[in-house]
Every structure is written in structure tokens, then in C-alpha cells.
Amino acid sequence: MVSLLGCLETKNESKKLAEIDINKLPVETAKLAHAPEVPPPITRKEPARIKIDLETKEVTQKLADGVDYTFWTFGGKVPGPFIRIRRGDYVDFTLSNHPTSKMPHNIDLHAVTGQGGGAEGSFTAPGHSSTFSFRALNAGLYIYHCATAPVGMHIANGMYGLILVEPEEGLPKVDKEFYVVQSEFYTKGKFGERGLQPFDMEKAIREQPDYVVFNGSVGAMTNEHALQATPGQKIRIFFGNGGPNLVSSFHVIGEIFDNVYGEGGTLINQKNVQTTLVPAGGSTMVDFVADSPGTLILVDHSIFRTFNKGSLGMLKIPGEHNPSIYTGKTVDSVYLPEGGAIQKMPDDKKPVVATVKTLEERMEAGKNIYSQNCAACHQPAGQGIPDVFPPLAKSDYLMADRGRSIRVLKNGLQGEVVVNGKKYNNVMPALSLTEDEIASVLTFVRGSWGNKGDAVTVDDVRKAK
Numbered sequence: 001m002v003s004l005l006g007c008l009e010t011k012n013e014s015k016k017l018a019e020i021d022i023n024k025l026p027v028e029t030a031k032l033a034h035a036p037e038v039p040p041p042i043t044r045k046e047p048a049r050i051k052i053d054l055e056t057k058e059v060t061q062k063l064a065d066g067v068d069y070t071f072w073t074f075g076g077k078v079p080g081p082f083i084r085i086r087r088g089d090y091v092d093f094t095l096s097n098h099p100t101s102k103m104p105h106n107i108d109l110h111a112v113t114g115q116g117g118g119a120e121g122s123f124t125a126p127g128h129s130s131t132f133s134f135r136a137l138n139a140g141l142y143i144y145h146c147a148t149a150p151v152g153m154h155i156a157n158g159m160y161g162l163i164l165v166e167p168e169e170g171l172p173k174v175d176k177e178f179y180v181v182q183s184e185f186y187t188k189g190k191f192g193e194r195g196l197q198p199f200d201m202e203k204a205i206r207e208q209p210d211y212v213v214f215n216g217s218v219g220a221m222t223n224e225h226a227l228q229a230t231p232g233q234k235i236r237i238f239f240g241n242g243g244p245n246l247v248s249s250f251h252v253i254g255e256i257f258d259n260v261y262g263e264g265g266t267l268i269n270q271k272n273v274q275t276t277l278v279p280a281g282g283s284t285m286v287d288f289v290a291d292s293p294g295t296l297i298l299v300d301h302s303i304f305r306t307f308n309k310g311s312l313g314m315l316k317i318p319g320e321h322n323p324s325i326y327t328g329k330t331v332d333s334v335y336l337p338e339g340g341a342i343q344k345m346p347d348d349k350k351p352v353v354a355t356v357k358t359l360e361e362r363m364e365a366g367k368n369i370y371s372q373n374c375a376a377c378h379q380p381a382g383q384g385i386p387d388v389f390p391p392l393a394k395s396d397y398l399m400a401d402r403g404r405s406i407r408v409l410k411n412g413l414q415g416e417v418v419v420n421g422k423k424y425n426n427v428m429p430a431l432s433l434t435e436d437e438i439a440s441v442l443t444f445v446r447g448s449w450g451n452k453g454d455a456v457t458v459d460d461v462r463k464a465k
């Protein structure tokens with residue numbers, strides 16, 4: 001009964017919020033902050049109309065010492081910026097996709113009540129902008145992420161961040177707020193292997209990351225980048241888990257959380273907590289007082305991730321070390337990452353590749369490969385996006401030259417091409433598909449959506465140079 005009443009109340013409140021005339025609201029531009037910073041608390045007592053501009057950009061940056069990675073980002077960094085609004089605010093959200101992007105992107109904000117959390121209204125091809133608006137009906141701390149297919153890949157490449165919707169009365173005041181997001185990276189090379197590391201889809205599907213990190217890279221919050229506080233300060237950590245796969249056992253070595261806002265809701269649902277569970281695509285808020293000077297260590301207490309994969313951050317509280325609370329070995333000797341080398345398993349067995357034989361099997365396999373690898377750009381029914389991604393449905397370019405279409409898939413394509421009388425001048429990346437996969441996907445696209453081509457065999461693919 002009580003819960004039913006509660007539920008009805010929330011409904012009525014949401015209705016009231018939705019009735020506020022958006023044209024009478026004061027207009028503001030949202031203040032965004034990059035991790036570990038948090039924009040200041042909102043002091044407004046009334047809702048506002050908030051303008052948010054976010055840019056998606058693909059950038060190559062450091063993942064660990066000596067290791068680079070091409071991140072797909074919101075705002076040029078991982079995680080994307082912290083967004084802070086107030087319940088009842090009406091948000092005009094513009095997503096711009098940088099012209100140098102290879103991929104279309106969008107945004108699903110878990111704070112949005114509406115189709116795809118905004119994903120549908122924000123789907124944006126490179127060099128374009130999209131705007132949609134939403135009302136913040138629920139307070140809480142929410143993940144946002146890209147939801148363009150293949151969704152897992154966009155998240156795995158760095159596309160997530162946090163949006164805080166403050167309750168009308170605000171959150172209890174603290175002295176210092178930090179923004180931390182955990183996530184995993186899946187690379188072709190093992191942990192620490194030097195150079196520019198590409199994304200590894202196989203490992204991502206198996207949920208076996210090489211890196212588990214806080215704020216986008218190994219060491220983003222250690223040593224000279226450590227978080228700083230002074231003794232006695234009340235501290236709040238806004239903690240998100242971008243995933244894409246792992247659940248975090250968030251713990252701060254040397255502290256106890258006085259308050260936990262479980263799963264990023266607005267209720268303090270537990271006090272005096274050691275480790276709190278944060279689901280993938282979820283969040284938490286924790287409050288504690290930095291009572292004792294020293295270096296607190298933020299970890300995922302699934303502990304191999306911390307010592308071998310990077311999920312380690314530091315919060316330094318200067319002052320005289322208090323040996324009755326924190327003694328023994330120094331931090332550096334205890335927490336020196338051991339690396340991933342010892343984790344290699346013997347792999348002397350070769351995988352058995354399932355061979356596709358009949359035309360039906362080829363079409364079926366090709367359809368799957370298409371939806372996972374091509375649909376994000378060429379669109380689910382092969383219709384393409386004007387000026388950016390050429391159509392495959394009824395494409396004269398595709399159908400005119402079988403060998404050429406095989407080469408497009410083997411090597412990628414750039415420079416000007418003319419498809420059905422329209423010019424395109426973009427980049428199609430080489431997708432590193434196997435010969436078998438190329439045969440299947442080409443058989444599928446050349447035999448679908450009104451295209452009437454013959455099957456492409458592995459032998460054809462092998463011969464095309």
C-alpha cells in the first residue's frame with residue numbers, strides 16, 4: 001500500500017514538472033567538467049532551460065605508459081564531461097560529431113525518460129549535429145553512453161560519462177567532490193604491450209579485458225595525478241561504471257564510506273560500508289571524512305584488476321603520517337603493478353572454424369556480419385546516409401564490379417567514389433574480416449534489398465588482389 005502510494009506520488013510530481021511552461025524558464029548553458037573535476041553544486045531554486053553542447057571525437061591518446069589507443073570520446077577525453085543539472089530542468093541537447101570521425105555516434109542518457117534515452121534523437125553522422133530536448137523527471141546520478149551499433153564497441157572505445165540530476169533541495173553539502181568512472185579496454189596485445197593497440201572484439205565478447213581503469217587510462221589518478229584533499233574534509237565521490245562488461249567492487253583502501261547512495265539513487269540506503277557494488281551502466285555516490293592523513297587507494301576489489309590491469313587511484317591527504325592507523329610497507333612497493341605477463345595460458349590448440357556451405361547458410365551468416373559490422377554506417381536496410389555513407393541497396397558501384405567490391409572489403413576505401421550518380425568522399429576503414437566473412441557479407445549485400453548478384457566464394461575473395 002505504502003509503495004503504491006509512493007509510486008502514485010512520483011507520477012503526480014512528474015506530471016506537475018511536465019506542466020511547467022518551458023518558454024517561461026530562465027535559459028542557462030550547462031557547466032561541464034572533465035574528470036576528476038565536478039561542476040559546482042546548483043544553487044538555483046527554480047527549474048531552468050539548459051543548453052548542453054557535446055562533441056563526439058575520435059582521438060589517439062595514452063592508455064598506459066608506452067601504450068596508445070584510439071579512443072572514441074565525448075568531449076575529447078575519457079570519461080566524457082560531468083554534466084550537472086537539477087530535477088525539473090528542461091534540457092536542449094546538441095550532439096555534434098566531428099568531421100574527422102569515422103563512425104556515426106549518438107547518446108543514451110540514463111537520466112532521460114524517452115526513446116532510447118535520447119539515442120534515437122541524437123544519431124549523428126560525421127560532420128553533422130543533432131538536437132533533441134528532454135525534461136529531467138528523476139533526480140539521481142546517471143551514466144550516459146553512446147548507443148550506436150555495435151553498441152558494445154562504442155562503449156568499449158570510451159564513450160560514457162556521468163550526468164547528475166540534483167534533487168530540488170540539492171544534495172547534502174560536502175567540502176570536496178570528485179568524478180571517477182571505471183571501465184575496461186580490450187586490446188590485441190596483452191597488458192602493457194607497447195605501441196598503438198587496436199580494439200579486440202573477441203576479448204570483448206569473452207569479457208576478458210586487458211585493462212580495467214579509472215578515468216580512461218592506467219595512472220590517471222596516481223602519483224602526481226592523485227586526487228588531493230586536506231585532513232577533516234568531507235568528501236564525496238561520484239562513481240560511475242561504464243563497463244562495457246564488468247561489475248565493480250568499489251572500495252577505498254584505508255577508509256570506510258559513511259554514506260552510500262546505493263546505485264546512484266537519491267536515498268542514503270546504507271552507512272559504514274567497506275565495498276559497494278556498482279553495476280555496468282550504473283553508478284554510486286559515497287561520502288566519507290578524510291580523518292587520517294595518508295594516501296587512500298581507490299580500487300576495484302576484484303583485486304587482480306587492480307594489481308594487474310590498472311584499476312588503481314590515489315587520494316592524497318597531506319599531513320603527518322599516523323602509524324597507529326596506517327603502517328607498514330610504503331604504497332609504491334605494495335601496489336607496484338605486476339603486469340599481465342604471467343597470465344598467459346598455453347595455447348597450442350587451433351580453433352576449429354565452422355565452414356559455411358550452402359547459399360542459405362552464406363546469406364544467414366552474411367546478414368549477421370552485416371548487422372554487426374556495416375549497419376552502423378550503411379544503415380540496417382543498406383540505404384546509407386546522404387553525403388556520408390553511400391547506399392548498398394541498389395548500388396551501381398557495388399554491382400558493377402565484383403572484384404572491386406571484394407577489394408573494398410579487404411582494403412577499405414577512400415577518395416571520391418560515385419554511387420548512383422552521387423559523389424562521396426569519405427573513408428571506409430579496412431574492417432579485418434576473414435576471407436570467409438567477406439564472402440558471406442558480400443553474398444548477402446549483393447543478394448538483398450533489390451540487388452540481384454551471384455554468391456561470392458572464399459576462393460573469389462582469395463583471388464581478388
Ligand SMILES: [Cu+2]
Pocket residue numbers: 072103104105106146147148154159
Ligand atoms: Cu559512438
